[in-house]
Amino acid sequence: MTKPIYEVKAQFFKTLGHPARIRVLEVLAGGPRSVSELQPDVGLEASHLSQQLSVLRKAGIVQAERQGSSQIYSVTDPQIFELLNVAKQLIITSLSGTEDMLAELDSMNYQPGRKKGSKR
């Protein structure tokens, strides 16, 4: 009952298809972190974060190691960051194609009065 490749791939992408899970990976790019270190950056309620981490863990994308009373999470395979980078590239390229989003970016740059750093 081995699944066809495209199903495994789709499942894999699905696992990445959640803002909090992406956020976790972005933070882990800076090195291993405990759950309580992740929490403020990801900004989820503790149990919810735990659930999202469990999704990433079950997919084999991150791994946890107990250290005293904390669990230290880290990515299993640094290639994941390459994937995130290619995705970013694709998004940038694609933004240049869709007029409205480009316009939005434009307006961000051309209005010096706006707090540009206020996102996030």
Place this chain on the structure above:
Amino acid sequence: MTKPIYEVKAQFFKTLGHPARIRVLEVLAGGPRSVSELQPDVGLEASHLSQQLSVLRKAGIVQAERQGSSQIYSVTDPQIFELLNVAKQLIITSLSGTEDMLAELDSMNYQPGRKKGSKR
């Protein structure tokens, strides 16, 4: 109201998180195709395929061009194939890590009586 990067990324991966949509991209790797050319390979009922194509279109991952009575679909940015390849690599590496799946692969190789080529 610009979305934070991790939301856009998550949305992007979500778009890839469906077997049929991955399948479409795999077929389009061989060059542009009309909907009716895609259909047998993807194996969805026509209207369902149309809906999935619309998801990919709205995400800017594929584009359609009318040619007579057919729509010819193609990928917008060939970098998407790089993404699919990195994903494949990650999956392969990750398979080597999870014992059960490796065992499954093993059993495929060690049973000569089985039709190995029967998938897909």
Place this chain on the structure above:
DNA sequence: TGACTATATGAGGAGTTTCTCATGTTGTCA
């Protein structure tokens, strides 16, 4: 124009995911 082909859109049930709240487990430290 009418019949036909190719593709798209909409509505709705079934299934899945997300998130909250309550509770469980495991480790630390006094």
Place this chain on the structure above:
DNA sequence: TGACAACATGAGAAACTCCTCATATAGTCA
């Protein structure tokens, strides 16, 4: 041992996604 901290798990409502079926639109060709 008991109290506390750090994390995980489970149940359930709300929101979303998938898929089917019915219908719509656009192009071709007689």
